[in-house]
Each structure stands twice: as C-alpha cells, then as structure tokens.
Amino acid sequence: MKNRMLVLEDGTVLKGRAFGSMKDAFGEVVFNTGMTGYQETITDPSYSGQIITFTYPLIGNYGINRDDFESIEPVVKGVIVKEAAEFASNWRNQETLDTFLKAKDIPGISGIDTRFLTRLIREHGTLKGVIANSDQSVEEMVNRAKASKLPTDQIRQVSPTKAYPSPGSGRRVVLIDFGMKHSILRELNARQCDVIIMPYNTTADQIRRLHPDGVMLSNGPGNPTDVPDALEMIRDIQGDIPIFGICLGHQLIALANGAKTYKMKFGHRGANHPVQDVATGRVDFTSQNHGFAVDENSLAGTDLVVTHRELNDGTNEGLKHKTAPVFSVQYHPESAPGPSDANYLFDRFMQLMDTAKGGNEHA
Numbered sequence: 001m002k003n004r005m006l007v008l009e010d011g012t013v014l015k016g017r018a019f020g021s022m023k024d025a026f027g028e029v030v031f032n033t034g035m036t037g038y039q040e041t042i043t044d045p046s047y048s049g050q051i052i053t054f055t056y057p058l059i060g061n062y063g064i065n066r067d068d069f070e071s072i073e074p075v076v077k078g079v080i081v082k083e084a085a086e087f088a089s090n091w092r093n094q095e096t097l098d099t100f101l102k103a104k105d106i107p108g109i110s111g112i113d114t115r116f117l118t119r120l121i122r123e124h125g126t127l128k129g130v131i132a133n134s135d136q137s138v139e140e141m142v143n144r145a146k147a148s149k150l151p152t153d154q155i156r157q158v159s160p161t162k163a164y165p166s167p168g169s170g171r172r173v174v175l176i177d178f179g180m181k182h183s184i185l186r187e188l189n190a191r192q193c194d195v196i197i198m199p200y201n202t203t204a205d206q207i208r209r210l211h212p213d214g215v216m217l218s219n220g221p222g223n224p225t226d227v228p229d230a231l232e233m234i235r236d237i238q239g240d241i242p243i244f245g246i247c248l249g250h251q252l253i254a255l256a257n258g259a260k261t262y263k264m265k266f267g268h269r270g271a272n273h274p275v276q277d278v279a280t281g282r283v284d285f286t287s288q289n290h291g292f293a294v295d296e297n298s299l300a301g302t303d304l305v306v307t308h309r310e311l312n313d314g315t316n317e318g319l320k321h322k323t324a325p326v327f328s329v330q331y332h333p334e335s336a337p338g339p340s341d342a343n344y345l346f347d348r349f350m351q352l353m354d355t356a357k358g359g360n361e362h363a
C-alpha cells in the first residue's frame with residue numbers, strides 16, 4: 001500500500017498508508033470516540049468539510065452493509081484510523097470500507113497513532129489538516145492547510161433543492177433537511193408520520209400551506225449562523241406549530257430566540273456522552289456529533305429554558321420554550337450509531353403534536 005501522510009496546520013506530520021481514494025483531502029480534523037458504527041458516522045452529512053479520526057483502533061472489520069447508511073452520498077473529507085481491516089467479516093457485509101471509500105472518492109489513511117492525534121486535538125483544539133501523498137512538500141501542505149477556509153455554504157450543499165414526500169397515514173410532519181441523517185426520517189416513518197422533507201430555506205408560508213401537525217428541524221453541518229433564513233422561519237411558526245429540533249435544529253431554535261452559539265474547543269463526537277435531564281435527574285447515554293454549542297449565559301432574557309446538560313463538561317444539551325410547543329436536544333435521539341436511551345423523545349414529539357391539536361386522534 002502506498003505511503004501517505006497527514007499534515008496538520010501546526011506543522012505536525014504523521015506518516016501512514018493509503019486506503020480509499022488517493023486524492024488530497026483538506027478539512028477540519030476531528031475525532032470520534034465511538035467503538036462501532038463507522039458506516040453511520042462516515043455517512044452522517046454533519047461531517048461535511050471534516051476529516052474524522054476514529055479513536056477505536058480497528059475500523060472496517062464488519063465491512064459496509066446496505067442498512068446502515070445515514071445518507072446515500074457521504075460528504076466527509078477523509079478518514080483517519082490506526083488499523084483499517086482488510087477483510088470484512090459479518091453476515092450483513094457487502095463490501096469493504098476500502099472499496100466503499102474508493103467508490104465515493106474519499107481518502108483514508110491508516111497506521112496513524114490516533115491516541116497521540118486525539119490528545120493533540122484535545123490540547124490544541126480542532127486543527128485543519130490534509131491527507132496527501134508522501135512525495136509532496138510538507139511545507140506547502142502546512143501552508144495550504146492553514147490557508148484552507150471552512151465553507152459557509154455546507155448546508156446548502158447537502159440540503160435538497162425541492163420538497164418531496166415520504167408518505168404515511170398518521171401525523172403530518174414537515175422535516176426541514178439541513179443535512180438530515182436518514183435515521184431521523186426512519187423514526188418518523190416508524191411512527192406512521194406523513195412526512196414532507198423540505199429544503200433548508202423553506203419559508204413559514206410554504207410550511208403553513210401544508211398544514212403540518214409538527215415541524216422537525218434536522219441535524220446539519222457547519223456553523224448554525226450560516227442559515228439566517230431558517231431563524232426567520234422558526235420565529236414565524238413557533239407558537240403555532242409544534243417544533244422538535246435535533247443538533248443543528250437545536251442550535252437554530254436557540255439562535256431564533258435570541259440566544260447565542262459558540263464553537264467548542266474540540267466538540268463532542270461519540271456514542272457514550274452522558275446527558276442529564278435537569279428536571280428529573282435522569283441520565284441518558286447519547287450519540288453526539290457537534291462542534292458548536294448553545295451558550296447558556298445567553299439564555300437570560302429569552303423565552304427558552306434549559307432541559308438537559310452534558311455531564312462531562314456541563315455544556316447545554318437541551319432546551320424548551322416557556323410557552324410555545326417547542327423543544328430540542330443537542331444530541332441524537334435517533335442514535336445510529338449509538339445507544340437508543342433517548343429514543344422516547346420522538347414519542348414526546350408525537351404527544352406534543354396531539355396536545356397542540358387538542359386531541360389524541362392518532363394515539
């Protein structure tokens with residue numbers, strides 16, 4: 001296998017071997033601590049523009065299957081692992097991670113000391129970097145990594161351009177797709193919802209014309225301040241239509257109500273983040289993937305109240321509106337990958353829609 005290198009903007013060079021595509025990949029180097037679920041992680045559109053380091057040392061051992069995609073076309077920039085399994089063994093396996101990444105033109109690098117790299121990121125904060133062929137000039141790669149800019153149109157790139165339905169016989173839900181993971185749609189489908197998936201810049205008027213019982217705001221890549229149109233839409237419909245926001249959707253609800261978000265030092269990406277419900281004390285283990293967070297200090301004077309916090313670092317993980325039927329979480333109740341402790345939040349959304357309608361017709 002060809003030698004490749006990972007060059008970071010601080011000048012760090014880590015040597016490894018190629019798998020997947022052989023192109024150069026520039027991106028923000030982040031780490032995910034999940035011990036399994038690489039297929040879901042790699043295909044989660046929220047990783048747009050990022051190079052994922054897997055801290056679990058063996059990746060690819062059960063291959064790629066037809067069921068675990070979170071999007072059809074992955075948008076992650078690259079994959080960093082300690083060891084990439086050459087042989088995949090699982091009854092669901094259809095191809096190896098290597099052939100999948102080649103087909104999707106996503107570069108990987110193996111043989112990297114991912115423990116060292118993760119410590120570096122934890123200390124320094126998220127770093128920009130490049131996976132490149134070893135025969136290139138390191139100096140040039142460092143400069144290019146430094147100069148590379150994180151795009152501000154990532155949500156536009158992954159959001160659909162037109163609305164389309166995912167029909168069901170139950171509650172009508174408009175799902176705003178900022179780069180949604182398929183599992184959010186799967187959870188709504190599992191509850192028979194009549195879902196209409198709509199673009200990131202859908203207006204309040206376009207939503208009202210569909211007379212939904214509720215609006216779901218999906219996860220998505222990049223900085224939540226990149227999509228101001230969505231804030232106007234949220235302000236317009238909140239109070240009239242129940243809203244449930246996940247991850248980016250959570251951050252957008254906060255911004256729409258006058259709170260602020262900030263970029264975290266290295267974010268939360270993994271499948272075992274403990275989150276506490278501040279009202280009940282209940283702790284759920286949650287799947288997470290975010291680099292921004294809601295600043296709780298900015299909630300004073302808004303109509304939002306804190307419902308959940310991360311137990312490791314105390315950051316905000318959930319909000320609800322004081323009067324309107326609006327709630328949101330920073331973590332992933334659809335899991336995929338990760339524990340399904342928080343799955344009941346989709347049932348809570350169903351109840352919220354029924355209560356707002358003044359009845360219980362779908363129960």
Ligand SMILES: NC(=O)CC[C@H](N)C(=O)O
Binds near residue numbers: 222247289290292
């Ligand atoms: N998964 C998400 O929706 C991520 C939200 C946002 N892009 C962040 O990194 O914080």
